[in-house]
Structure formats: C-alpha cells, structure tokens
Amino acid sequence: MKRLDAGRSHPVTFRLNGRERTGHAEPRLLLSDFLRHDMGLTGTHVGCEHGVCGACTVLIDGHACRACLTLAVQVDGRDVETVENLAEDGVLNDLQQAFRRHHALQCGFCTAGILMSCTDFLARNPRPREADVRDMLTGHLCRCTGYTGIVRAIVEVAEQRSGSTTEENEHV
Amino acid sequence: MATATQESTTSALGERQTRLEDDALLRGLGQYADDLATTPGTLQAAVLRSPHAHARLVALDAGEALAMPGVHAVLTGADVQRWAAPLPVGVRQPMEHWCLAVDRVRYVGEPVAVVVADSRYLAEDALDAIRADYEVLDAVVATEAAVAGDAPVLHEAVGSNVVNDRSFSYGEPDRAFREAARHVSLKIDYPRNSCTPIECYVVVARYDPADGGYDVAANFQGPFALHSVMARALKVSGAGLRLRTPPDSGGSFGIKQGVLSYVVLMALAARKAGAPVKWVEDRLEHLQAASSATNRVTTIEAAVAEDGRIQGLRYDQLDDCGAYLRAPEPATFYRMHGTLTGAYAVRNLAVRNRVVLTNKTPSGLNRGFGGPQVYFALERLVQHVAVELGLDPLTVILRNLIPADAFPYRAPAGSLLDSGNYHAAVELARTGGGLQELEERRAAARAAGRYYGIGFAAVVEPSISNMGYITTAMTPEERRRAGPKNGAVSTATLTVDPLGSVSVQIASVPQGQGHRTAAAQVVADVLGVPREAVSVHVALDTGKDAWSIASGNYSSRFAGAVAGAVHKAATRARDRLARIAAAQMGADPGDLVFADGRIHDRNDPARSLSFHRAAGAVHWSPGLLPEDEPGGLRETAFWSPPELAAPDDDDRINSSLCYGFVFDYCGVDIDPVTGRVTLDRYVTTHDAGRLLNPDLVDGQIRGGFAQAVGAALYEELAYGDDGSFRSGTLADYLIPTAAEVPEPVILHQETPSPFTPLGAKGVGEGNNMSTPVCIANAVADALGQRDIRLPLTPSRVREMIGITESEPPAAHAAPSIEAPAGGSTLRATGVVELEADADTVYHAMLDPGVLSRIIPGCHALEQDGDNAYRADVTVGVGLIKARFEARVSLTDLDPPHALRLNGAGSSAVGTAEGGAAVRLSPREGGGTQLAYDYQAAVTGKVASVGARMLQGASRVVVDQIFARLRQEVDGPGASAGDRAWGRRFRAWLLRLLGRGGAP
Structure with a gap:
C-alpha cells in the first residue's frame, strides 16, 4: 500500500471529464473540496460531508461515489466524471x-x-x-x-x- | 391618457412551462454562494462552539491557536464587544444576544470564537488549540419546566424565562364557555424540527477600513427588515452594510433567515483578520446551531354544542424560542395570530401567548411558520370533538367552516379572509380524491384486524405577511409609543436597453421556486415578447437594487405580491412605449396591441412597429419622443396592499394579505408489529386563487408535502435533559427519501384573491401546516388514541399500540455499571478470548506502557498517582475530531479476576466520561475470557453526532482497546483476524470521517 506523508502535498494526476489533469493535494483533502476549489468544477455540491445526502456524487471509473468520502489522492490514476461532463456538444443530454x-x-x-x-x-x-x-x-x-x-x-x-x-x- | 390594451395571443401566464433556471442548474453551472468568485487573499473561517447548554465562559485563551501555521486571527467576545452591539431584540426586555458568546453560553453550538486561517482545514486544526474554560450551569430544556418558578434563568436581568406574556380576548369567550353544552380540550407538545436545506449557510465578508463599512455576500433569504438588525449590531448606517445575495440558493424554507447573526459575526472576523473572510457552515453546525421552528406546548379548549358547532376557543400557548429571542421572533406566534380560528366561523376566542426561552438553539423562520404548531392543536381538537360527540370528523368540519357567502370574512382576531369557497373545496376533495373508497378500505382493513385510520385537516394558509403583525406582541400602549408598523412593500425594476432587450430585477431572493420563470412570464405577457427575451435577475445587492423591509422570500409572497409588482413595472413600461409608438405610427395609444415582439394597431393590421424599434427610440432618439417623455426606460414599481393595517387598539391584526384554503385527508395503515405508519393515500386540495404556473404550484405542494411527511413521521431536533444536542447528522435527523414519500393526489380550485394584482395567493406552505396534523389525525383514528406526539416513529407508535420492548439479553459474565450523568449515553458489552492466562492479562492492564498502546489515539500517558494517569487522546467520530485531556484510572481491583477501567476527558468541543467493568475468567483448555461492560457519556459536539453513529463508533473504539490488549498479551501473530479487522476498521473510519480525519 502506498504511504503518503500527511503534512505534504502530493501530485494527483487523473482523467477529469475526459481530460488529463494534475493537481496537488494533502492526503486529508477531500475529493469534493479538490474538485470544487482546485479543479474549479463547482457543479459538484457538498451538503453533509458524511455520505448521507448524496449531493457530491461523482463517477470514479464509472461507479457512482461520494466525493465527500473520498480523498483526493485516491483518484490518482483514475477516471473521474462530474455533472459538467453530461451535456454533449453543449446540448443537455x-x-x-x-x-x-x-x-x-x-x-x-x-x-x-x-x-x-x-x-x-x-x-x-x-x-x-x-x-x-x-x-x-x-x-x-x-x-x-x-x-x-x-x-x-x-x-x-x-x-x-x-x-x-x-x-x-x-x-x- | 388612454391606456394600451394588452391582447397577447400567446399568453404564457397560467400555462405549464419549463423553467428558465434549469438549463444552468442541470449543467452544474449554478452560482451558489460557495461558488462565487472571491477576492484573492480571502481567508477561511471555522467557528469554535460551546459544548455546554448553559455555562459561564470563564476564560478563553487563543494563544496556541494563533501560533499555528496558516492561522491569521482569532475573533473573540472581547472584539465583538469593542466593535459591535448585541442584536436588537423584538420585545422590551434586558436581554443581550451577541453574535459571539461574551461571558455566558446558553445553547450547545453557540459560537464562542472564530479562527481565520489560510484554509478551512487549518482553521479547524486551530479550533482544537483554543482553551475555553467553562463553569457549567444547570440547563433548562423542557418548555414547561422553564416556566416553573425554580427553573434556572437564562437571562438573569430579565428574571424569568418568560420574556413576553400577552392575553387576548375576542368576542365573548367566557360567555361561550359558560353556555356551551360541552367543553373539549387537548394538550399538545409540538416538537422541534427544521426544513433543513441541503445547502448550509455561506458568508463571505469584507471590511473596508477607509469608510468603516462592511460588504457581505450571504445566502440570506430575507426578510430585509433584518438588514436593519444586522446594521445596528455592526453599529453602521444602512449604507454601511452592503449585503448581497447569490444568484442561486440551495433551498432555504425559512431557515436561511437565521444566517443573519453569522453575517454580523463574519463581518467582524474580516475586520479582525484585515482580509476578506469566507465561512461555509457544515452539516453538524447547521443541525445543531443554525435555526429551527419553535417547539410549542399548547392547551386548547373548545366550547361546543351537541351538534358539533364550536362556539368558542381558548388557546394557552407556550412558544419555545430557544436561548435567545433572535429577530424576527416572537413572530412565530403572531404570523398566525389573526387566523387562530382557522377555517371555522368561530366568533369567540381567548388566547394567552407566552414566549419562553430555554437552552436550545434560537428559533426562526421555517416553512409554514407558526402554522404547523397552531393547526396541530386546532385540527387535533376538531378530530377529538368528533370523537367526544360521536360524530364523523368531516361532519364537524363542515358544520363549522366559514360559509362561501361570508367572504371577505373578518376573523375575530383580525384576519380578513379575502376569498374562498371552503365547502366547495371539501366537496371537490371528497369526490375527486375518492373518500368513499378510502372509507371502504378502512372498513376492510379493520375487518381483517389491521390498524387503519383516516384523518382530515382543514387549514387556512396565510400568505404575504403584514410586516406589522409582529407588533401584536406589544401592548397597544407600547405600540403607540413605538409608532405603527404595517404593510408589505414589494418591488420590481424593469429595464429596456438600447437593443430592446428587457431585463427585470426583483428583490424576492428565491431559493429554487422558479421566480425568474414566473416573472419572465408576467413580463412577456404584458410586453408581447417571447419569454426567452426577458432576463430576470434575482441576486440582490442592497447597495444598488430596489428593495424594502418586506423584500426576501417568505410567507409565500411571490405570486401574490412580487409578481404583482413585476406586472405593475411592466405595465408602466408598456404604457410609455405605447405612447412613443403611437406617436411614430400616428395611432391612438389605446389602439395598440403588444404581441409577437411587435406593436400592432388593432384598427389597421398592416401597421405595426417592432418592439425593439420602439424601445430603441427612448435611447437613440430622445428628441423625437412625445413632449413629456424623458427618454431612457427603467421602471421601478413598489406595491403595498392597503388591507395590511397595523394592529388596532383591540389587538385585531390582519396578519396576512391572502388566505388560501387547504383541505386534506389521508388513509394510513399501521404495521401492528413494527409500528411503521404507511400512507395508503393522501389527498390534498388547494385553493390558492389564480394559478400563475400550475407546474410550479404543484412543485411547491409536493415539496411541502414531503417535508411535512418528514415532520409527521421522522424528523426531530432532539435534546438530552442536560441540553446536549443529539441529532447532528443526517443519519440521526432523518429526512424522508424517495422511498418514504408517496405521490399525493393534488386537486385545485381557483377562487381569485380580490386583493392581489393577479388574483394569485401564496401556495408554498399549506401542506407544511395541514399534513402533519392530517397524518396525526389518521393515526389517532387508527389507534383510537387521544395524545399524539410527533414524529410518529415506529417505536412511539409501538408504544401507543401497547407493544412493550423486551429487555435486551444480558451479556454473560458482564457486571453492570452506573451510567455517568448527562449527555448522550453509550453502552457496549463484549467478550474477548485470550490465550494468555488471567494473571498475565491482569498485569498487562496495570502497565502504563501497555495502556498507552491500547488506548486508541493516545499521544502521551503520564502517571498521576496509584493506577491513575493523565493522557492526551485524540478521538475522531463522524465529521469531528477532538483532542481530549483525559484522566485514566484503574479501580475496584480484584486481582486477577476483575477491575474497572475509567476515563474522563475534556476538550474544547465537549466532555467524555466512561467506565468499563472488566471480568477475567479462565477458559476451558487454557487461556482467559475477558468480558467487559462499557458505558460512556459524551456531551457537546461529540454528542451532537447522534446516537446512531456514536453507538457504532464507540463500539469500534472499545473493540479496538481489547483487540490491542490481545495483541499485547498474546503477541502480534496471535490472531490472524486482527489484520483483517484493522483493515475493516480503517475502511469504516474512512467512510465516517470528515475533513479532520485522515488516518
């Protein structure tokens, strides 16, 4: 299992809505905060931060996951899709x-x-x-x-x- | 001057249409408060909150927190006292409500300090480093207990927890009761709940040292009368507080009125930090300390004739507003005051209203505002009258409803019920909803031995509040001194730009109700342009936009009032354009028709002018305009209905402008084993005047209904006897999901209001008022019960059915221990099989080295006496993490058979205290069986997490202690299960932990 130093930022490289992106995150940074504040995708919302309300749900490798219960460093190397990716060529799906x-x-x-x-x-x-x-x-x-x-x-x-x-x- | 007629062939008003708001929201492009761009250098705030319901704040030391990396400032009560004033209070009492505790805390979650840091994560880290010393005082939680003479008093200068006590008499209630054949009474205990928006509070504040003013963006919902409250607390003029709201808001339902004290708090934090400060409330903070409806204890009594006619009503109400009377309280009482006789033609009414303070979160607006509490009492009473007299409840309702020819009807306490036909609505409901079939289903179910009941509720739904109703809390003499308050000013501004584009600014601060769509429809209709050509702006800026004290989103005022102001502004613009176009076309303005983006002459279909051409003239060629036409095109309309007068000297108050009617009934089926209440059918009939957009109306009804199902069956903001808060997560505060909300049958009747420009009334709150009591009445009918308390959870219903819960089986070999007093109590028992002998195990537990390794999160352990230690322990549960200064001791030593492991800890967020009785017995074939019985009590923020999560979490912690002990005495290879268990534990924690909890 990969070990990460708690006090440091680590590079996170992943596919976000079809494009490769890289950001930096301390191990404790939540994916929801990372997507909203570091990646600038504020379409993913935060309503409870304990996994009940579901507002922060995103797709990780195609599976619906709570971004508030996922650490940003966990999506390194994965494929993340958010609501901003649903419209096709600018048209609502x-x-x-x-x-x-x-x-x-x-x-x-x-x-x-x-x-x-x-x-x-x-x-x-x-x-x-x-x-x-x-x-x-x-x-x-x-x-x-x-x-x-x-x-x-x-x-x-x-x-x-x-x-x-x-x-x-x-x-x- | 002739007025242009408006004949649009493509009238959008009243038609079902999709919403203009949705495109952006569905793309994830909404602009909610947390999405707005902030100034570079904006810092993040976290709030230290009181773990105690009632305590003196003895000392606060933020030195260590300030020394932490990334921390810029800590705002304390001393700063607040220097720069601000207490929030003004609506009654004349010597109470001080500061936005931050100054020397005393009065509810769990009350803000005590604000840390401002580079990130929220760092700010929360620093909360742990603030030392707050409290001297705990007795708390008072139960409303009736707070009224008792020996109750602890929250505000010593007031001398009592009753901060407002008014009695009212209308008609001749004493005579009615004296002469009535029967008296029927009920006592009601209505619980605390909240409509809990999914988006919590957000505030972004800036202080400008150059002009001493504050600029704050917040997802505040109004009423903007509270802008004055905030400005006064900040000791600035109205202009000194520029308050902005975001374009989108993630729901409010009244609750975001309560952000007002955080607007003040964060404005001061920004001043202290010398930088813009942003605060985003988390869910635990929200449930624990944001706002809630009042809980209320009501004794209600009816004087009734044998035929069920109600001749008089008496209310004795205790409204529990929590620890402080935060504006606009005590409005929960007076919003409904003129309407206390409901839908019934009762002329004699006596009321005693007492506003009570207890050690709970301050109350505020919550959808239905005051209605659920009043109607729960009134409609439960009507059902009970029917039971007492042996009549059908619907018969009693019909005999008492106000007759259709009585409208507009002046209710005894002052409401002028504008229009309605209540009997017709009931008939529509009866036939349209299939009441007879439901009665047959009930008969069949009962014949089969099931619990099935039918409940009814008839309520009058007030909308468009009279801003003067709150002064009914004052005596007529006090009102005379203060000056009369009345009315409700709504406003809209319409602008036509040089390219002919129409934009509208409204001050209604929507949170998802589709105001932009409805306003665009109104304007499109008036100006004959496509709806898509009208842009509507709803982000309000008190520094630039038109607004007034009634602005905001509450009391369902949009359809009746705001849409009317939009209509008025659009009509003014159209009339000006008609004169301009008439001059250009050589026609009479009265002959012009606005349709299809053009202005037509009705007498000569060939003659027309495009809308944008006519509009362009006001900008491009003002010299060619008619003489008295100034050029430019921007119309701001204000509208306040004259019917909303101040309370009169007899305390009569027309508390709202419009009064819709809601008549509901439902059938419930109750599972005799689990106690689960299932809604078999729910029928809701609304008369909300003219419907502006039926889809939006039905959306409002379904949303309110779902919240009301929650209030009836699941939701309660629960407190322990010591004032600890016990429902701090959405796993404990249960909001109904798609599986719990059935589809109601919705029926409409349209009796237009004579008092609103479009004939519309509010429709947003009716089911929050009618549905909880309708379901309660059905359960009362099913079970033949008189005392019904919400929420009707399965365990409560089982109790009513008479099913007693069997005692859980006692864990073998585990001695029981006394639970420590106060807070949330947790208990766990278990058995661990060890290979080592009892002596080894026993002595391991007395070894400080072993102890420090087996206590989870133990950073340091020092000896502090015989078998007594001081420890530094970090515990994370749910969204929170706390560092405890703990005392650990081992007592009741009976080597090598038994001992007791005790722990008590305090942290900035609460206390924890517990003990585990441990018994060791030899195992057959060697080794030792360790049995433990653990009880703990937690207070403050940890307790707020709620029992559901805490039970699981404490179980994990205790299991971990003994699993580690096994590793100590049996060696690391002893149990192959341990490593798997560790992985499971980590996975579990990861699921539970919030931002503070990275392992």
Missing part, C-alpha cells in the same frame, strides 16, 4: 432534458449528485422498475421536489433508451 421537462429540480443543489447516480444506475439497469428507481434514489436527499418529478424523469429516460416501456409501467 436526455437525462438532463427529462429532468427539466418533469420539474425534477427546484433549487438544484442536490441535482448534480442525482444525475451522476442515475448515469451509473441506468448503465447497469437499462430497464428498471419504478421501485428500483426509488430504491436507487434513497441514496439522495432532495428537500424541494418531493421526488415525483425525479422519478418520472428517470423512468421516462429508461424507457426511451431501452426503446420500450418498463416492465412495470406504472407512472407515479
């Missing part, structure tokens, strides 16, 4: 558009984390039932919407992507 259509956000603070979790979730579960979507969403707290629009948006995108209706086509 299907998930983002569905969120807008279904009023799946109000203040928008929790949204980035939910979008990143969904990205991972839909890649692994192309045909989720609504109950699966709600189960996945239990890893996120939204105080504004009551979740209705979020669930509708995800279910709709899953249907569109898989070209068919979900098994349990029961809209909320």
Whole structure:
C-alpha cells in the first residue's frame, strides 16, 4: 500500500471529464473540496460531508461515489466524471432534458449528485422498475421536489433508451 | 391618457412551462454562494462552539491557536464587544444576544470564537488549540419546566424565562364557555424540527477600513427588515452594510433567515483578520446551531354544542424560542395570530401567548411558520370533538367552516379572509380524491384486524405577511409609543436597453421556486415578447437594487405580491412605449396591441412597429419622443396592499394579505408489529386563487408535502435533559427519501384573491401546516388514541399500540455499571478470548506502557498517582475530531479476576466520561475470557453526532482497546483476524470521517 506523508502535498494526476489533469493535494483533502476549489468544477455540491445526502456524487471509473468520502489522492490514476461532463456538444443530454421537462429540480443543489447516480444506475439497469428507481434514489436527499418529478424523469429516460416501456409501467 | 390594451395571443401566464433556471442548474453551472468568485487573499473561517447548554465562559485563551501555521486571527467576545452591539431584540426586555458568546453560553453550538486561517482545514486544526474554560450551569430544556418558578434563568436581568406574556380576548369567550353544552380540550407538545436545506449557510465578508463599512455576500433569504438588525449590531448606517445575495440558493424554507447573526459575526472576523473572510457552515453546525421552528406546548379548549358547532376557543400557548429571542421572533406566534380560528366561523376566542426561552438553539423562520404548531392543536381538537360527540370528523368540519357567502370574512382576531369557497373545496376533495373508497378500505382493513385510520385537516394558509403583525406582541400602549408598523412593500425594476432587450430585477431572493420563470412570464405577457427575451435577475445587492423591509422570500409572497409588482413595472413600461409608438405610427395609444415582439394597431393590421424599434427610440432618439417623455426606460414599481393595517387598539391584526384554503385527508395503515405508519393515500386540495404556473404550484405542494411527511413521521431536533444536542447528522435527523414519500393526489380550485394584482395567493406552505396534523389525525383514528406526539416513529407508535420492548439479553459474565450523568449515553458489552492466562492479562492492564498502546489515539500517558494517569487522546467520530485531556484510572481491583477501567476527558468541543467493568475468567483448555461492560457519556459536539453513529463508533473504539490488549498479551501473530479487522476498521473510519480525519 502506498504511504503518503500527511503534512505534504502530493501530485494527483487523473482523467477529469475526459481530460488529463494534475493537481496537488494533502492526503486529508477531500475529493469534493479538490474538485470544487482546485479543479474549479463547482457543479459538484457538498451538503453533509458524511455520505448521507448524496449531493457530491461523482463517477470514479464509472461507479457512482461520494466525493465527500473520498480523498483526493485516491483518484490518482483514475477516471473521474462530474455533472459538467453530461451535456454533449453543449446540448443537455436526455437525462438532463427529462429532468427539466418533469420539474425534477427546484433549487438544484442536490441535482448534480442525482444525475451522476442515475448515469451509473441506468448503465447497469437499462430497464428498471419504478421501485428500483426509488430504491436507487434513497441514496439522495432532495428537500424541494418531493421526488415525483425525479422519478418520472428517470423512468421516462429508461424507457426511451431501452426503446420500450418498463416492465412495470406504472407512472407515479 | 388612454391606456394600451394588452391582447397577447400567446399568453404564457397560467400555462405549464419549463423553467428558465434549469438549463444552468442541470449543467452544474449554478452560482451558489460557495461558488462565487472571491477576492484573492480571502481567508477561511471555522467557528469554535460551546459544548455546554448553559455555562459561564470563564476564560478563553487563543494563544496556541494563533501560533499555528496558516492561522491569521482569532475573533473573540472581547472584539465583538469593542466593535459591535448585541442584536436588537423584538420585545422590551434586558436581554443581550451577541453574535459571539461574551461571558455566558446558553445553547450547545453557540459560537464562542472564530479562527481565520489560510484554509478551512487549518482553521479547524486551530479550533482544537483554543482553551475555553467553562463553569457549567444547570440547563433548562423542557418548555414547561422553564416556566416553573425554580427553573434556572437564562437571562438573569430579565428574571424569568418568560420574556413576553400577552392575553387576548375576542368576542365573548367566557360567555361561550359558560353556555356551551360541552367543553373539549387537548394538550399538545409540538416538537422541534427544521426544513433543513441541503445547502448550509455561506458568508463571505469584507471590511473596508477607509469608510468603516462592511460588504457581505450571504445566502440570506430575507426578510430585509433584518438588514436593519444586522446594521445596528455592526453599529453602521444602512449604507454601511452592503449585503448581497447569490444568484442561486440551495433551498432555504425559512431557515436561511437565521444566517443573519453569522453575517454580523463574519463581518467582524474580516475586520479582525484585515482580509476578506469566507465561512461555509457544515452539516453538524447547521443541525445543531443554525435555526429551527419553535417547539410549542399548547392547551386548547373548545366550547361546543351537541351538534358539533364550536362556539368558542381558548388557546394557552407556550412558544419555545430557544436561548435567545433572535429577530424576527416572537413572530412565530403572531404570523398566525389573526387566523387562530382557522377555517371555522368561530366568533369567540381567548388566547394567552407566552414566549419562553430555554437552552436550545434560537428559533426562526421555517416553512409554514407558526402554522404547523397552531393547526396541530386546532385540527387535533376538531378530530377529538368528533370523537367526544360521536360524530364523523368531516361532519364537524363542515358544520363549522366559514360559509362561501361570508367572504371577505373578518376573523375575530383580525384576519380578513379575502376569498374562498371552503365547502366547495371539501366537496371537490371528497369526490375527486375518492373518500368513499378510502372509507371502504378502512372498513376492510379493520375487518381483517389491521390498524387503519383516516384523518382530515382543514387549514387556512396565510400568505404575504403584514410586516406589522409582529407588533401584536406589544401592548397597544407600547405600540403607540413605538409608532405603527404595517404593510408589505414589494418591488420590481424593469429595464429596456438600447437593443430592446428587457431585463427585470426583483428583490424576492428565491431559493429554487422558479421566480425568474414566473416573472419572465408576467413580463412577456404584458410586453408581447417571447419569454426567452426577458432576463430576470434575482441576486440582490442592497447597495444598488430596489428593495424594502418586506423584500426576501417568505410567507409565500411571490405570486401574490412580487409578481404583482413585476406586472405593475411592466405595465408602466408598456404604457410609455405605447405612447412613443403611437406617436411614430400616428395611432391612438389605446389602439395598440403588444404581441409577437411587435406593436400592432388593432384598427389597421398592416401597421405595426417592432418592439425593439420602439424601445430603441427612448435611447437613440430622445428628441423625437412625445413632449413629456424623458427618454431612457427603467421602471421601478413598489406595491403595498392597503388591507395590511397595523394592529388596532383591540389587538385585531390582519396578519396576512391572502388566505388560501387547504383541505386534506389521508388513509394510513399501521404495521401492528413494527409500528411503521404507511400512507395508503393522501389527498390534498388547494385553493390558492389564480394559478400563475400550475407546474410550479404543484412543485411547491409536493415539496411541502414531503417535508411535512418528514415532520409527521421522522424528523426531530432532539435534546438530552442536560441540553446536549443529539441529532447532528443526517443519519440521526432523518429526512424522508424517495422511498418514504408517496405521490399525493393534488386537486385545485381557483377562487381569485380580490386583493392581489393577479388574483394569485401564496401556495408554498399549506401542506407544511395541514399534513402533519392530517397524518396525526389518521393515526389517532387508527389507534383510537387521544395524545399524539410527533414524529410518529415506529417505536412511539409501538408504544401507543401497547407493544412493550423486551429487555435486551444480558451479556454473560458482564457486571453492570452506573451510567455517568448527562449527555448522550453509550453502552457496549463484549467478550474477548485470550490465550494468555488471567494473571498475565491482569498485569498487562496495570502497565502504563501497555495502556498507552491500547488506548486508541493516545499521544502521551503520564502517571498521576496509584493506577491513575493523565493522557492526551485524540478521538475522531463522524465529521469531528477532538483532542481530549483525559484522566485514566484503574479501580475496584480484584486481582486477577476483575477491575474497572475509567476515563474522563475534556476538550474544547465537549466532555467524555466512561467506565468499563472488566471480568477475567479462565477458559476451558487454557487461556482467559475477558468480558467487559462499557458505558460512556459524551456531551457537546461529540454528542451532537447522534446516537446512531456514536453507538457504532464507540463500539469500534472499545473493540479496538481489547483487540490491542490481545495483541499485547498474546503477541502480534496471535490472531490472524486482527489484520483483517484493522483493515475493516480503517475502511469504516474512512467512510465516517470528515475533513479532520485522515488516518
């Protein structure tokens, strides 16, 4: 296991949204702080710093992870994707558009984390039932919407992507 | 002058539309307070907070902290006393609320010092190095106990914890009670909760020594009447505090009003540091010390006729505002004052309101503000009246509702209910929501032996607060001396630039409600331009923008008031443009129609002028304008409704401008084994006047409903008897997730308000008022219970069902010990199998060298007597890390069978005290069995982490002590499991630890 000196900054080289980036971090620096303050990507939000609210969720090597429970030095050599990478050629992707259509956000603070979790979730579960979507969403707290629009948006995108209706086509 | 008519063929108002806000937010390009660019050299702040609920602050020494690398300054109470004044208080009492503790702390989490450093990490490191000495005082936590004569008094100069006591009488309540056939009463204990935005407080402050002024950006939500409070605390003029809000805010729900004391605090920290200072509140700080709704104890009584008609009501309310009466308190009481009779035609009302202070966090705005507390009492009472009289609750509701022909209706305490048809709304709900089917489901469930209940709630939802309502806390005589306060000024500014672009500035400080979208719709409608052509700015700068004391986002004032001001500003601009265009076109201004980005002559469809051409003329060719037209185009409109008068001499107060109606019912199914309450169906019916954007309205309803489900079933800001705070993480303060929030059936009725420009009323808070009590009524119905306390957690419901929890099985061979007093108590028992014999184990535990190695986080251990030591120990739990000065001792020695390992520690963030009874017994086939029973109590910040995380964490720490002991006595190779265990422990810690906790 690699040992790092606690008092020093260490180089962290990783792919961030498809581009190789290098920054420096003390071992205790959280990935959430590193992304926001050192990499300048403030789309990833911090809501609790103990892994419950889910606002800071990013993809590390394609897996949804809490940036607030990850140390910056842990992403050295890895691939990190944040909400800023979702739009394709400047156009909102299907998930983002569905969120807008279904009023799946109000203040928008929790949204980035939910979008990143969904990205991972839909890649692994192309045909989720609504109950699966709600189960996945239990890893996120939204105080504004009551979740209705979020669930509708995800279910709709899953249907569109898989070209068919979900098994349990029961809209909320 | 003729007025231009407005006939837009593409009216956006009232239609479902997507939001202008969403594009940027979905890309991660929102500009929340922590995202704003800061000046180079901006430093970061961390706040040292009181670990005690009530104590004298004897000494504070920041010398060591100041010597640490990267630390620039430490702000203390002495600085605050030199530069600032206490925050002004809304009642005449000799209370001092400083933004930083001066000589006494009155709640856990009260700011005691601010460290300013190069980074937040370094600032938090330095918090550990500040020495704060306290002399702990008795705390008072329970509201009723605080009223008792022998209670510890928080503010000695006041002499009592009741800081405001007013009695009111409207109509003839005594006579009504004397003559009534029945009296029905209930006592209610409404808990503390908070709508907890996901974004916490953020403040960025700067001090300008040249002009002595402060420039502060904060995610403050208003009301901007509090700007005066902040400026006075900073001892500057209004202009001396330039307060800015960010373009986006991550939710507030009232709670971000409470950032006001941190605006003052960080402004002073910036002054002390001589540099801009930024502070970002963390979640533990937020839950523990930001703000909350008041908890309230109410005794409510109704005088009722046999047919269920309520002839009189009596309220005796104790509102618990926490340790300080922070502005705008005691507003929680008076926001609802004119509306205390709810949706009912009750003419006789007696009220006693006492504002009580206890050793808890100061209260403040919270969505529903005052409504949940009032309606929980009133609607529980109505349900109970039905039970007492053997009537159906809906029958009692219908018999008492204000009749449709009575509007506008003056309620006895002063509210002028603007419009409504309550009976029609109930009928809509009954048929549209399928009440009959629900009743059949209840009958079937009960026949099958299940607990199923139906609850109702009828509430009047006030919106657009009268800024004068708070003065109802004063006597008429005091009000006369202070001068009348009333009204609610809303404002909007519309600008048309030389290229014809329209921009609007509003002072409504939204936190996700879509104000930009709605304002753009209003303007687009009036000016006949596409919605996308209207840019709306919501970041407020008190130094430049139009604002007033009512500015901000609260009391659901947007649709009714702010949208009206936008409409007024847009109409003025349109009327000016119509005159200008009419002159150019040779038409009558009254004949011009604004549509499709052009100005048309209704009499001659061929004649039209583009909007930007007409608008451009005011900038490019003012000489060609009609004579009295000055050129330029910027219109600022202010609007205050005349209906919002000051309280009269009989204490009647029209506390709000609009009053919507919400009628809810629900069916709940209660699991007889787990006590879990499941919402089978929830129907909510709203009459909020004219709907400006139905999607935004439904979004507000669903959001409020979800929060209310949390308040009903899960959420409570919990305190120990000693005032320790016990729900400092989101693992203990439980916010409902997508799995817990069902989809409500939403129904609308539209009875326009005659008092707002667009006929709209507020709609943002109704379910926060109606839903908790509606669910409680359903549970009361299901279980046949009278006393219902929120939140209805499974354990509380099991208790009501009559299921007693069985005692946990006693750990074998473990002697029990007394729990130390106070704080959060933790207990763990366990058994460790050791290969060494009892004698070896026993003597290892008496060896200071071994002790220093087995106590986790032990930096140093010195002998301090027989089997007594002083130790320096760092413990990290959850988001926090604390360095304790500990005393460790071994007592009750019974070699080699038993001993007791004791520890007591104090740190800047709280105390910890514990003991482990250890018993050694020989194992069959050799070796020793070590059984321990460990109990500990923690106070302060550590306790705030909450029991859920603490239990797990203490278990890890204790397991670690004995696992290390095994390594000491059996040797490192003794247990192959240890290394795996160590890895698991590290992984667990990593999951738990926040920024302070890198291993």
